[in-house]
Structure formats: C-alpha cells, structure tokens
Amino acid sequence: MRLYGITGWKNSGKTTLMERLVTEITGRGLTVSTVKHAHHSFDVDHPGKDSHRHRVAGASQVLLSSRNRWALMSELRGAEEPPLAELLARLDPVDLVLVEGYKRDRHPKVEAHRTATGQPLIAREDDTIRAVASDAAPEGLAVPVLPLDDTRAIAEFILAEVGL
Template sequence: MDKKWPKTVLGLAGYSGSGKTTLLSALIPLLKQRGLKVSVIKHSHHQLELDKPGKDSHQFVTAGASEVILACPHKRYHFSKQQQHDEIQEQLHWVNWQACDLVLVEGYRHSQIPKIEVHRSALNKPLLSLNDSQIIAIASTDELSSHLPKFDLNDPKAVCDFIVTYTNSEKIVK
C-alpha cells in the first residue's frame, strides 16, 4: 500500500456475484454504530453514464470541461473524463480525509491495499488469496482451507469486529 494512505483503507475483493455489495451494505451501518465515518469507493469494469445526454452536466463535459461538479442539497457529484483506466491511488485523492475514519473499497481486486476476500465456491472461481498477499481475511459461506482468518459471509458483525480490530479504528474515533 502507498505510504501516503493510512491503515484505514480496506478493500472487499471477489468475483462478480460473490456478495461484496451485500456485505458492504451490511457493514456500513454496523461501523457507523461503532462511531466510525465510512467512505466507500466502488469500482466498476462497466462504462457508467450518470451524466446522461441532454443533462447540463453531460453538456459541460461534452463541451470540453475538464471536470464538472454538480452540487445540490446534501449531495455532490463529480464528473470528469479519464484518458486511461483509473487506479485506486487516484481515487483515494478524492477522499475527504477530514470527513471519514475508514475508506472501504469494493473492487480493485488487484490493488495493493489490504483486502478481505468475499468468496463463493458456487461461482467455480479460485480463491484470490492463493495469489494475493494483500488479502488479510476471507468471508465466505463455504468451508475453506486457508491460513487466513475466516468469517461467515452471513455474519457481518464478525467481519465488522475484525475490521475495527485490524484498523485500530477504536483509536481513531473522534
């Protein structure tokens, strides 16, 4: 992991359909109950069009704006064109570090950040942890043989406890 980023960046990695989004959605309120402010970075391999043709933001980007920030009550959206595929380090620059204690990353499974692998044997995919030294634990509904800590995918509280302990988050709660 880049030395600029604190131990408060942690990824959930796994193949499509493994349950990353479901686990992450369950973890956020549990971590919030522990007093943590959580930011999320979601990676997609698919082209997304949030600034649809005909909308002002799309018009500004099409006209050549380097970036467009759309601000409305309680939300802010940022649109920019990228020349190449993004990297997690680039996305971490966008995080408001004063407004969060922990950044959870969904996807970026090949990044050099600590990750919890989300695995389902039914997908017939190999364990990522066999070839990724950045994976620090596994969440699965299956019985697996691994030296890493293992958690039941259906027990987000246990995964939350692990995250808080691993990141020493209790020390960073303001």
C-alpha cells in the first residue's frame, strides 16, 4: 500500500482537505483508506448501546456489524498507543492510504496551511513535508506551494509522488 500524509496545525484545513482528496482520488477509480490521529480521547460508541456495555464490562475488543458496515473497537486499557505501522498493518489492501496527523512520523506529507492560524510553517523544519497547500504564497520554501483549494492539483501531486 502506498501512504501519504496530510499534516498541519489545528484549524489549518487538514480534515476538509482529506475529505476533498478522498472524493477526488476515489473519483478516479482508485481505492483509498484513511487513518486519523486524535490527540484527545474519543468514542465511536454510545452509552447504553450493547457494544458500549460490552466494552464497559471489560471486553478487549468489540466487533459491531450490520448489513451496511462493521467496526472493530480495541481498548488499550492502559497499554501504549500502537505506532502507525502497526495500525496500517490492520487495514485491508487499497491503492492509497491517506493519513491525517501523525506529524512526527517519517512518511511523506503535504502540509495544510492557513495564514489566519498564525502558526509557522512546519515545512521549514520537517523534511518529510514534500509540498505545502496554502491559502497564501509563502516564500523561501524548498518544496512546492500549491493552492489549498485546488484539490485536483494536490491530488495530482500526491499521486505522482506515490507512482499512481
């Protein structure tokens, strides 16, 4: 599987860009999966539902299935968060995995950047960033700058990078 990341500071447009890229790339007939890193606690389950009750009772894993989808939830119960490589090994094969977050991991990335955040460009210090997708035209970068709203150009850049 080919892997490419979208990174950036909070409110830089990462999730919106990911959504647009998935639509653009799958629209070209390629298969895409995504991995999203959350820095906070999250829950995909709801208190009172059977699957939630199973987890609260102490189940290590709960698999919930219907005719439309299935989800496997694994409780860490104090164990270390698995590294990205271990999580990727659990995915079904696809043409491309887009990863949101994981800014410290060493896979290639596009940095989403909005000037309104006031945050510095990560690309100035991180050689895993191969391009910046920005709403401005930052100067002095060693990587290409793409318009943040030009999904097609960003998708073409990523697909060329991974050889698709």
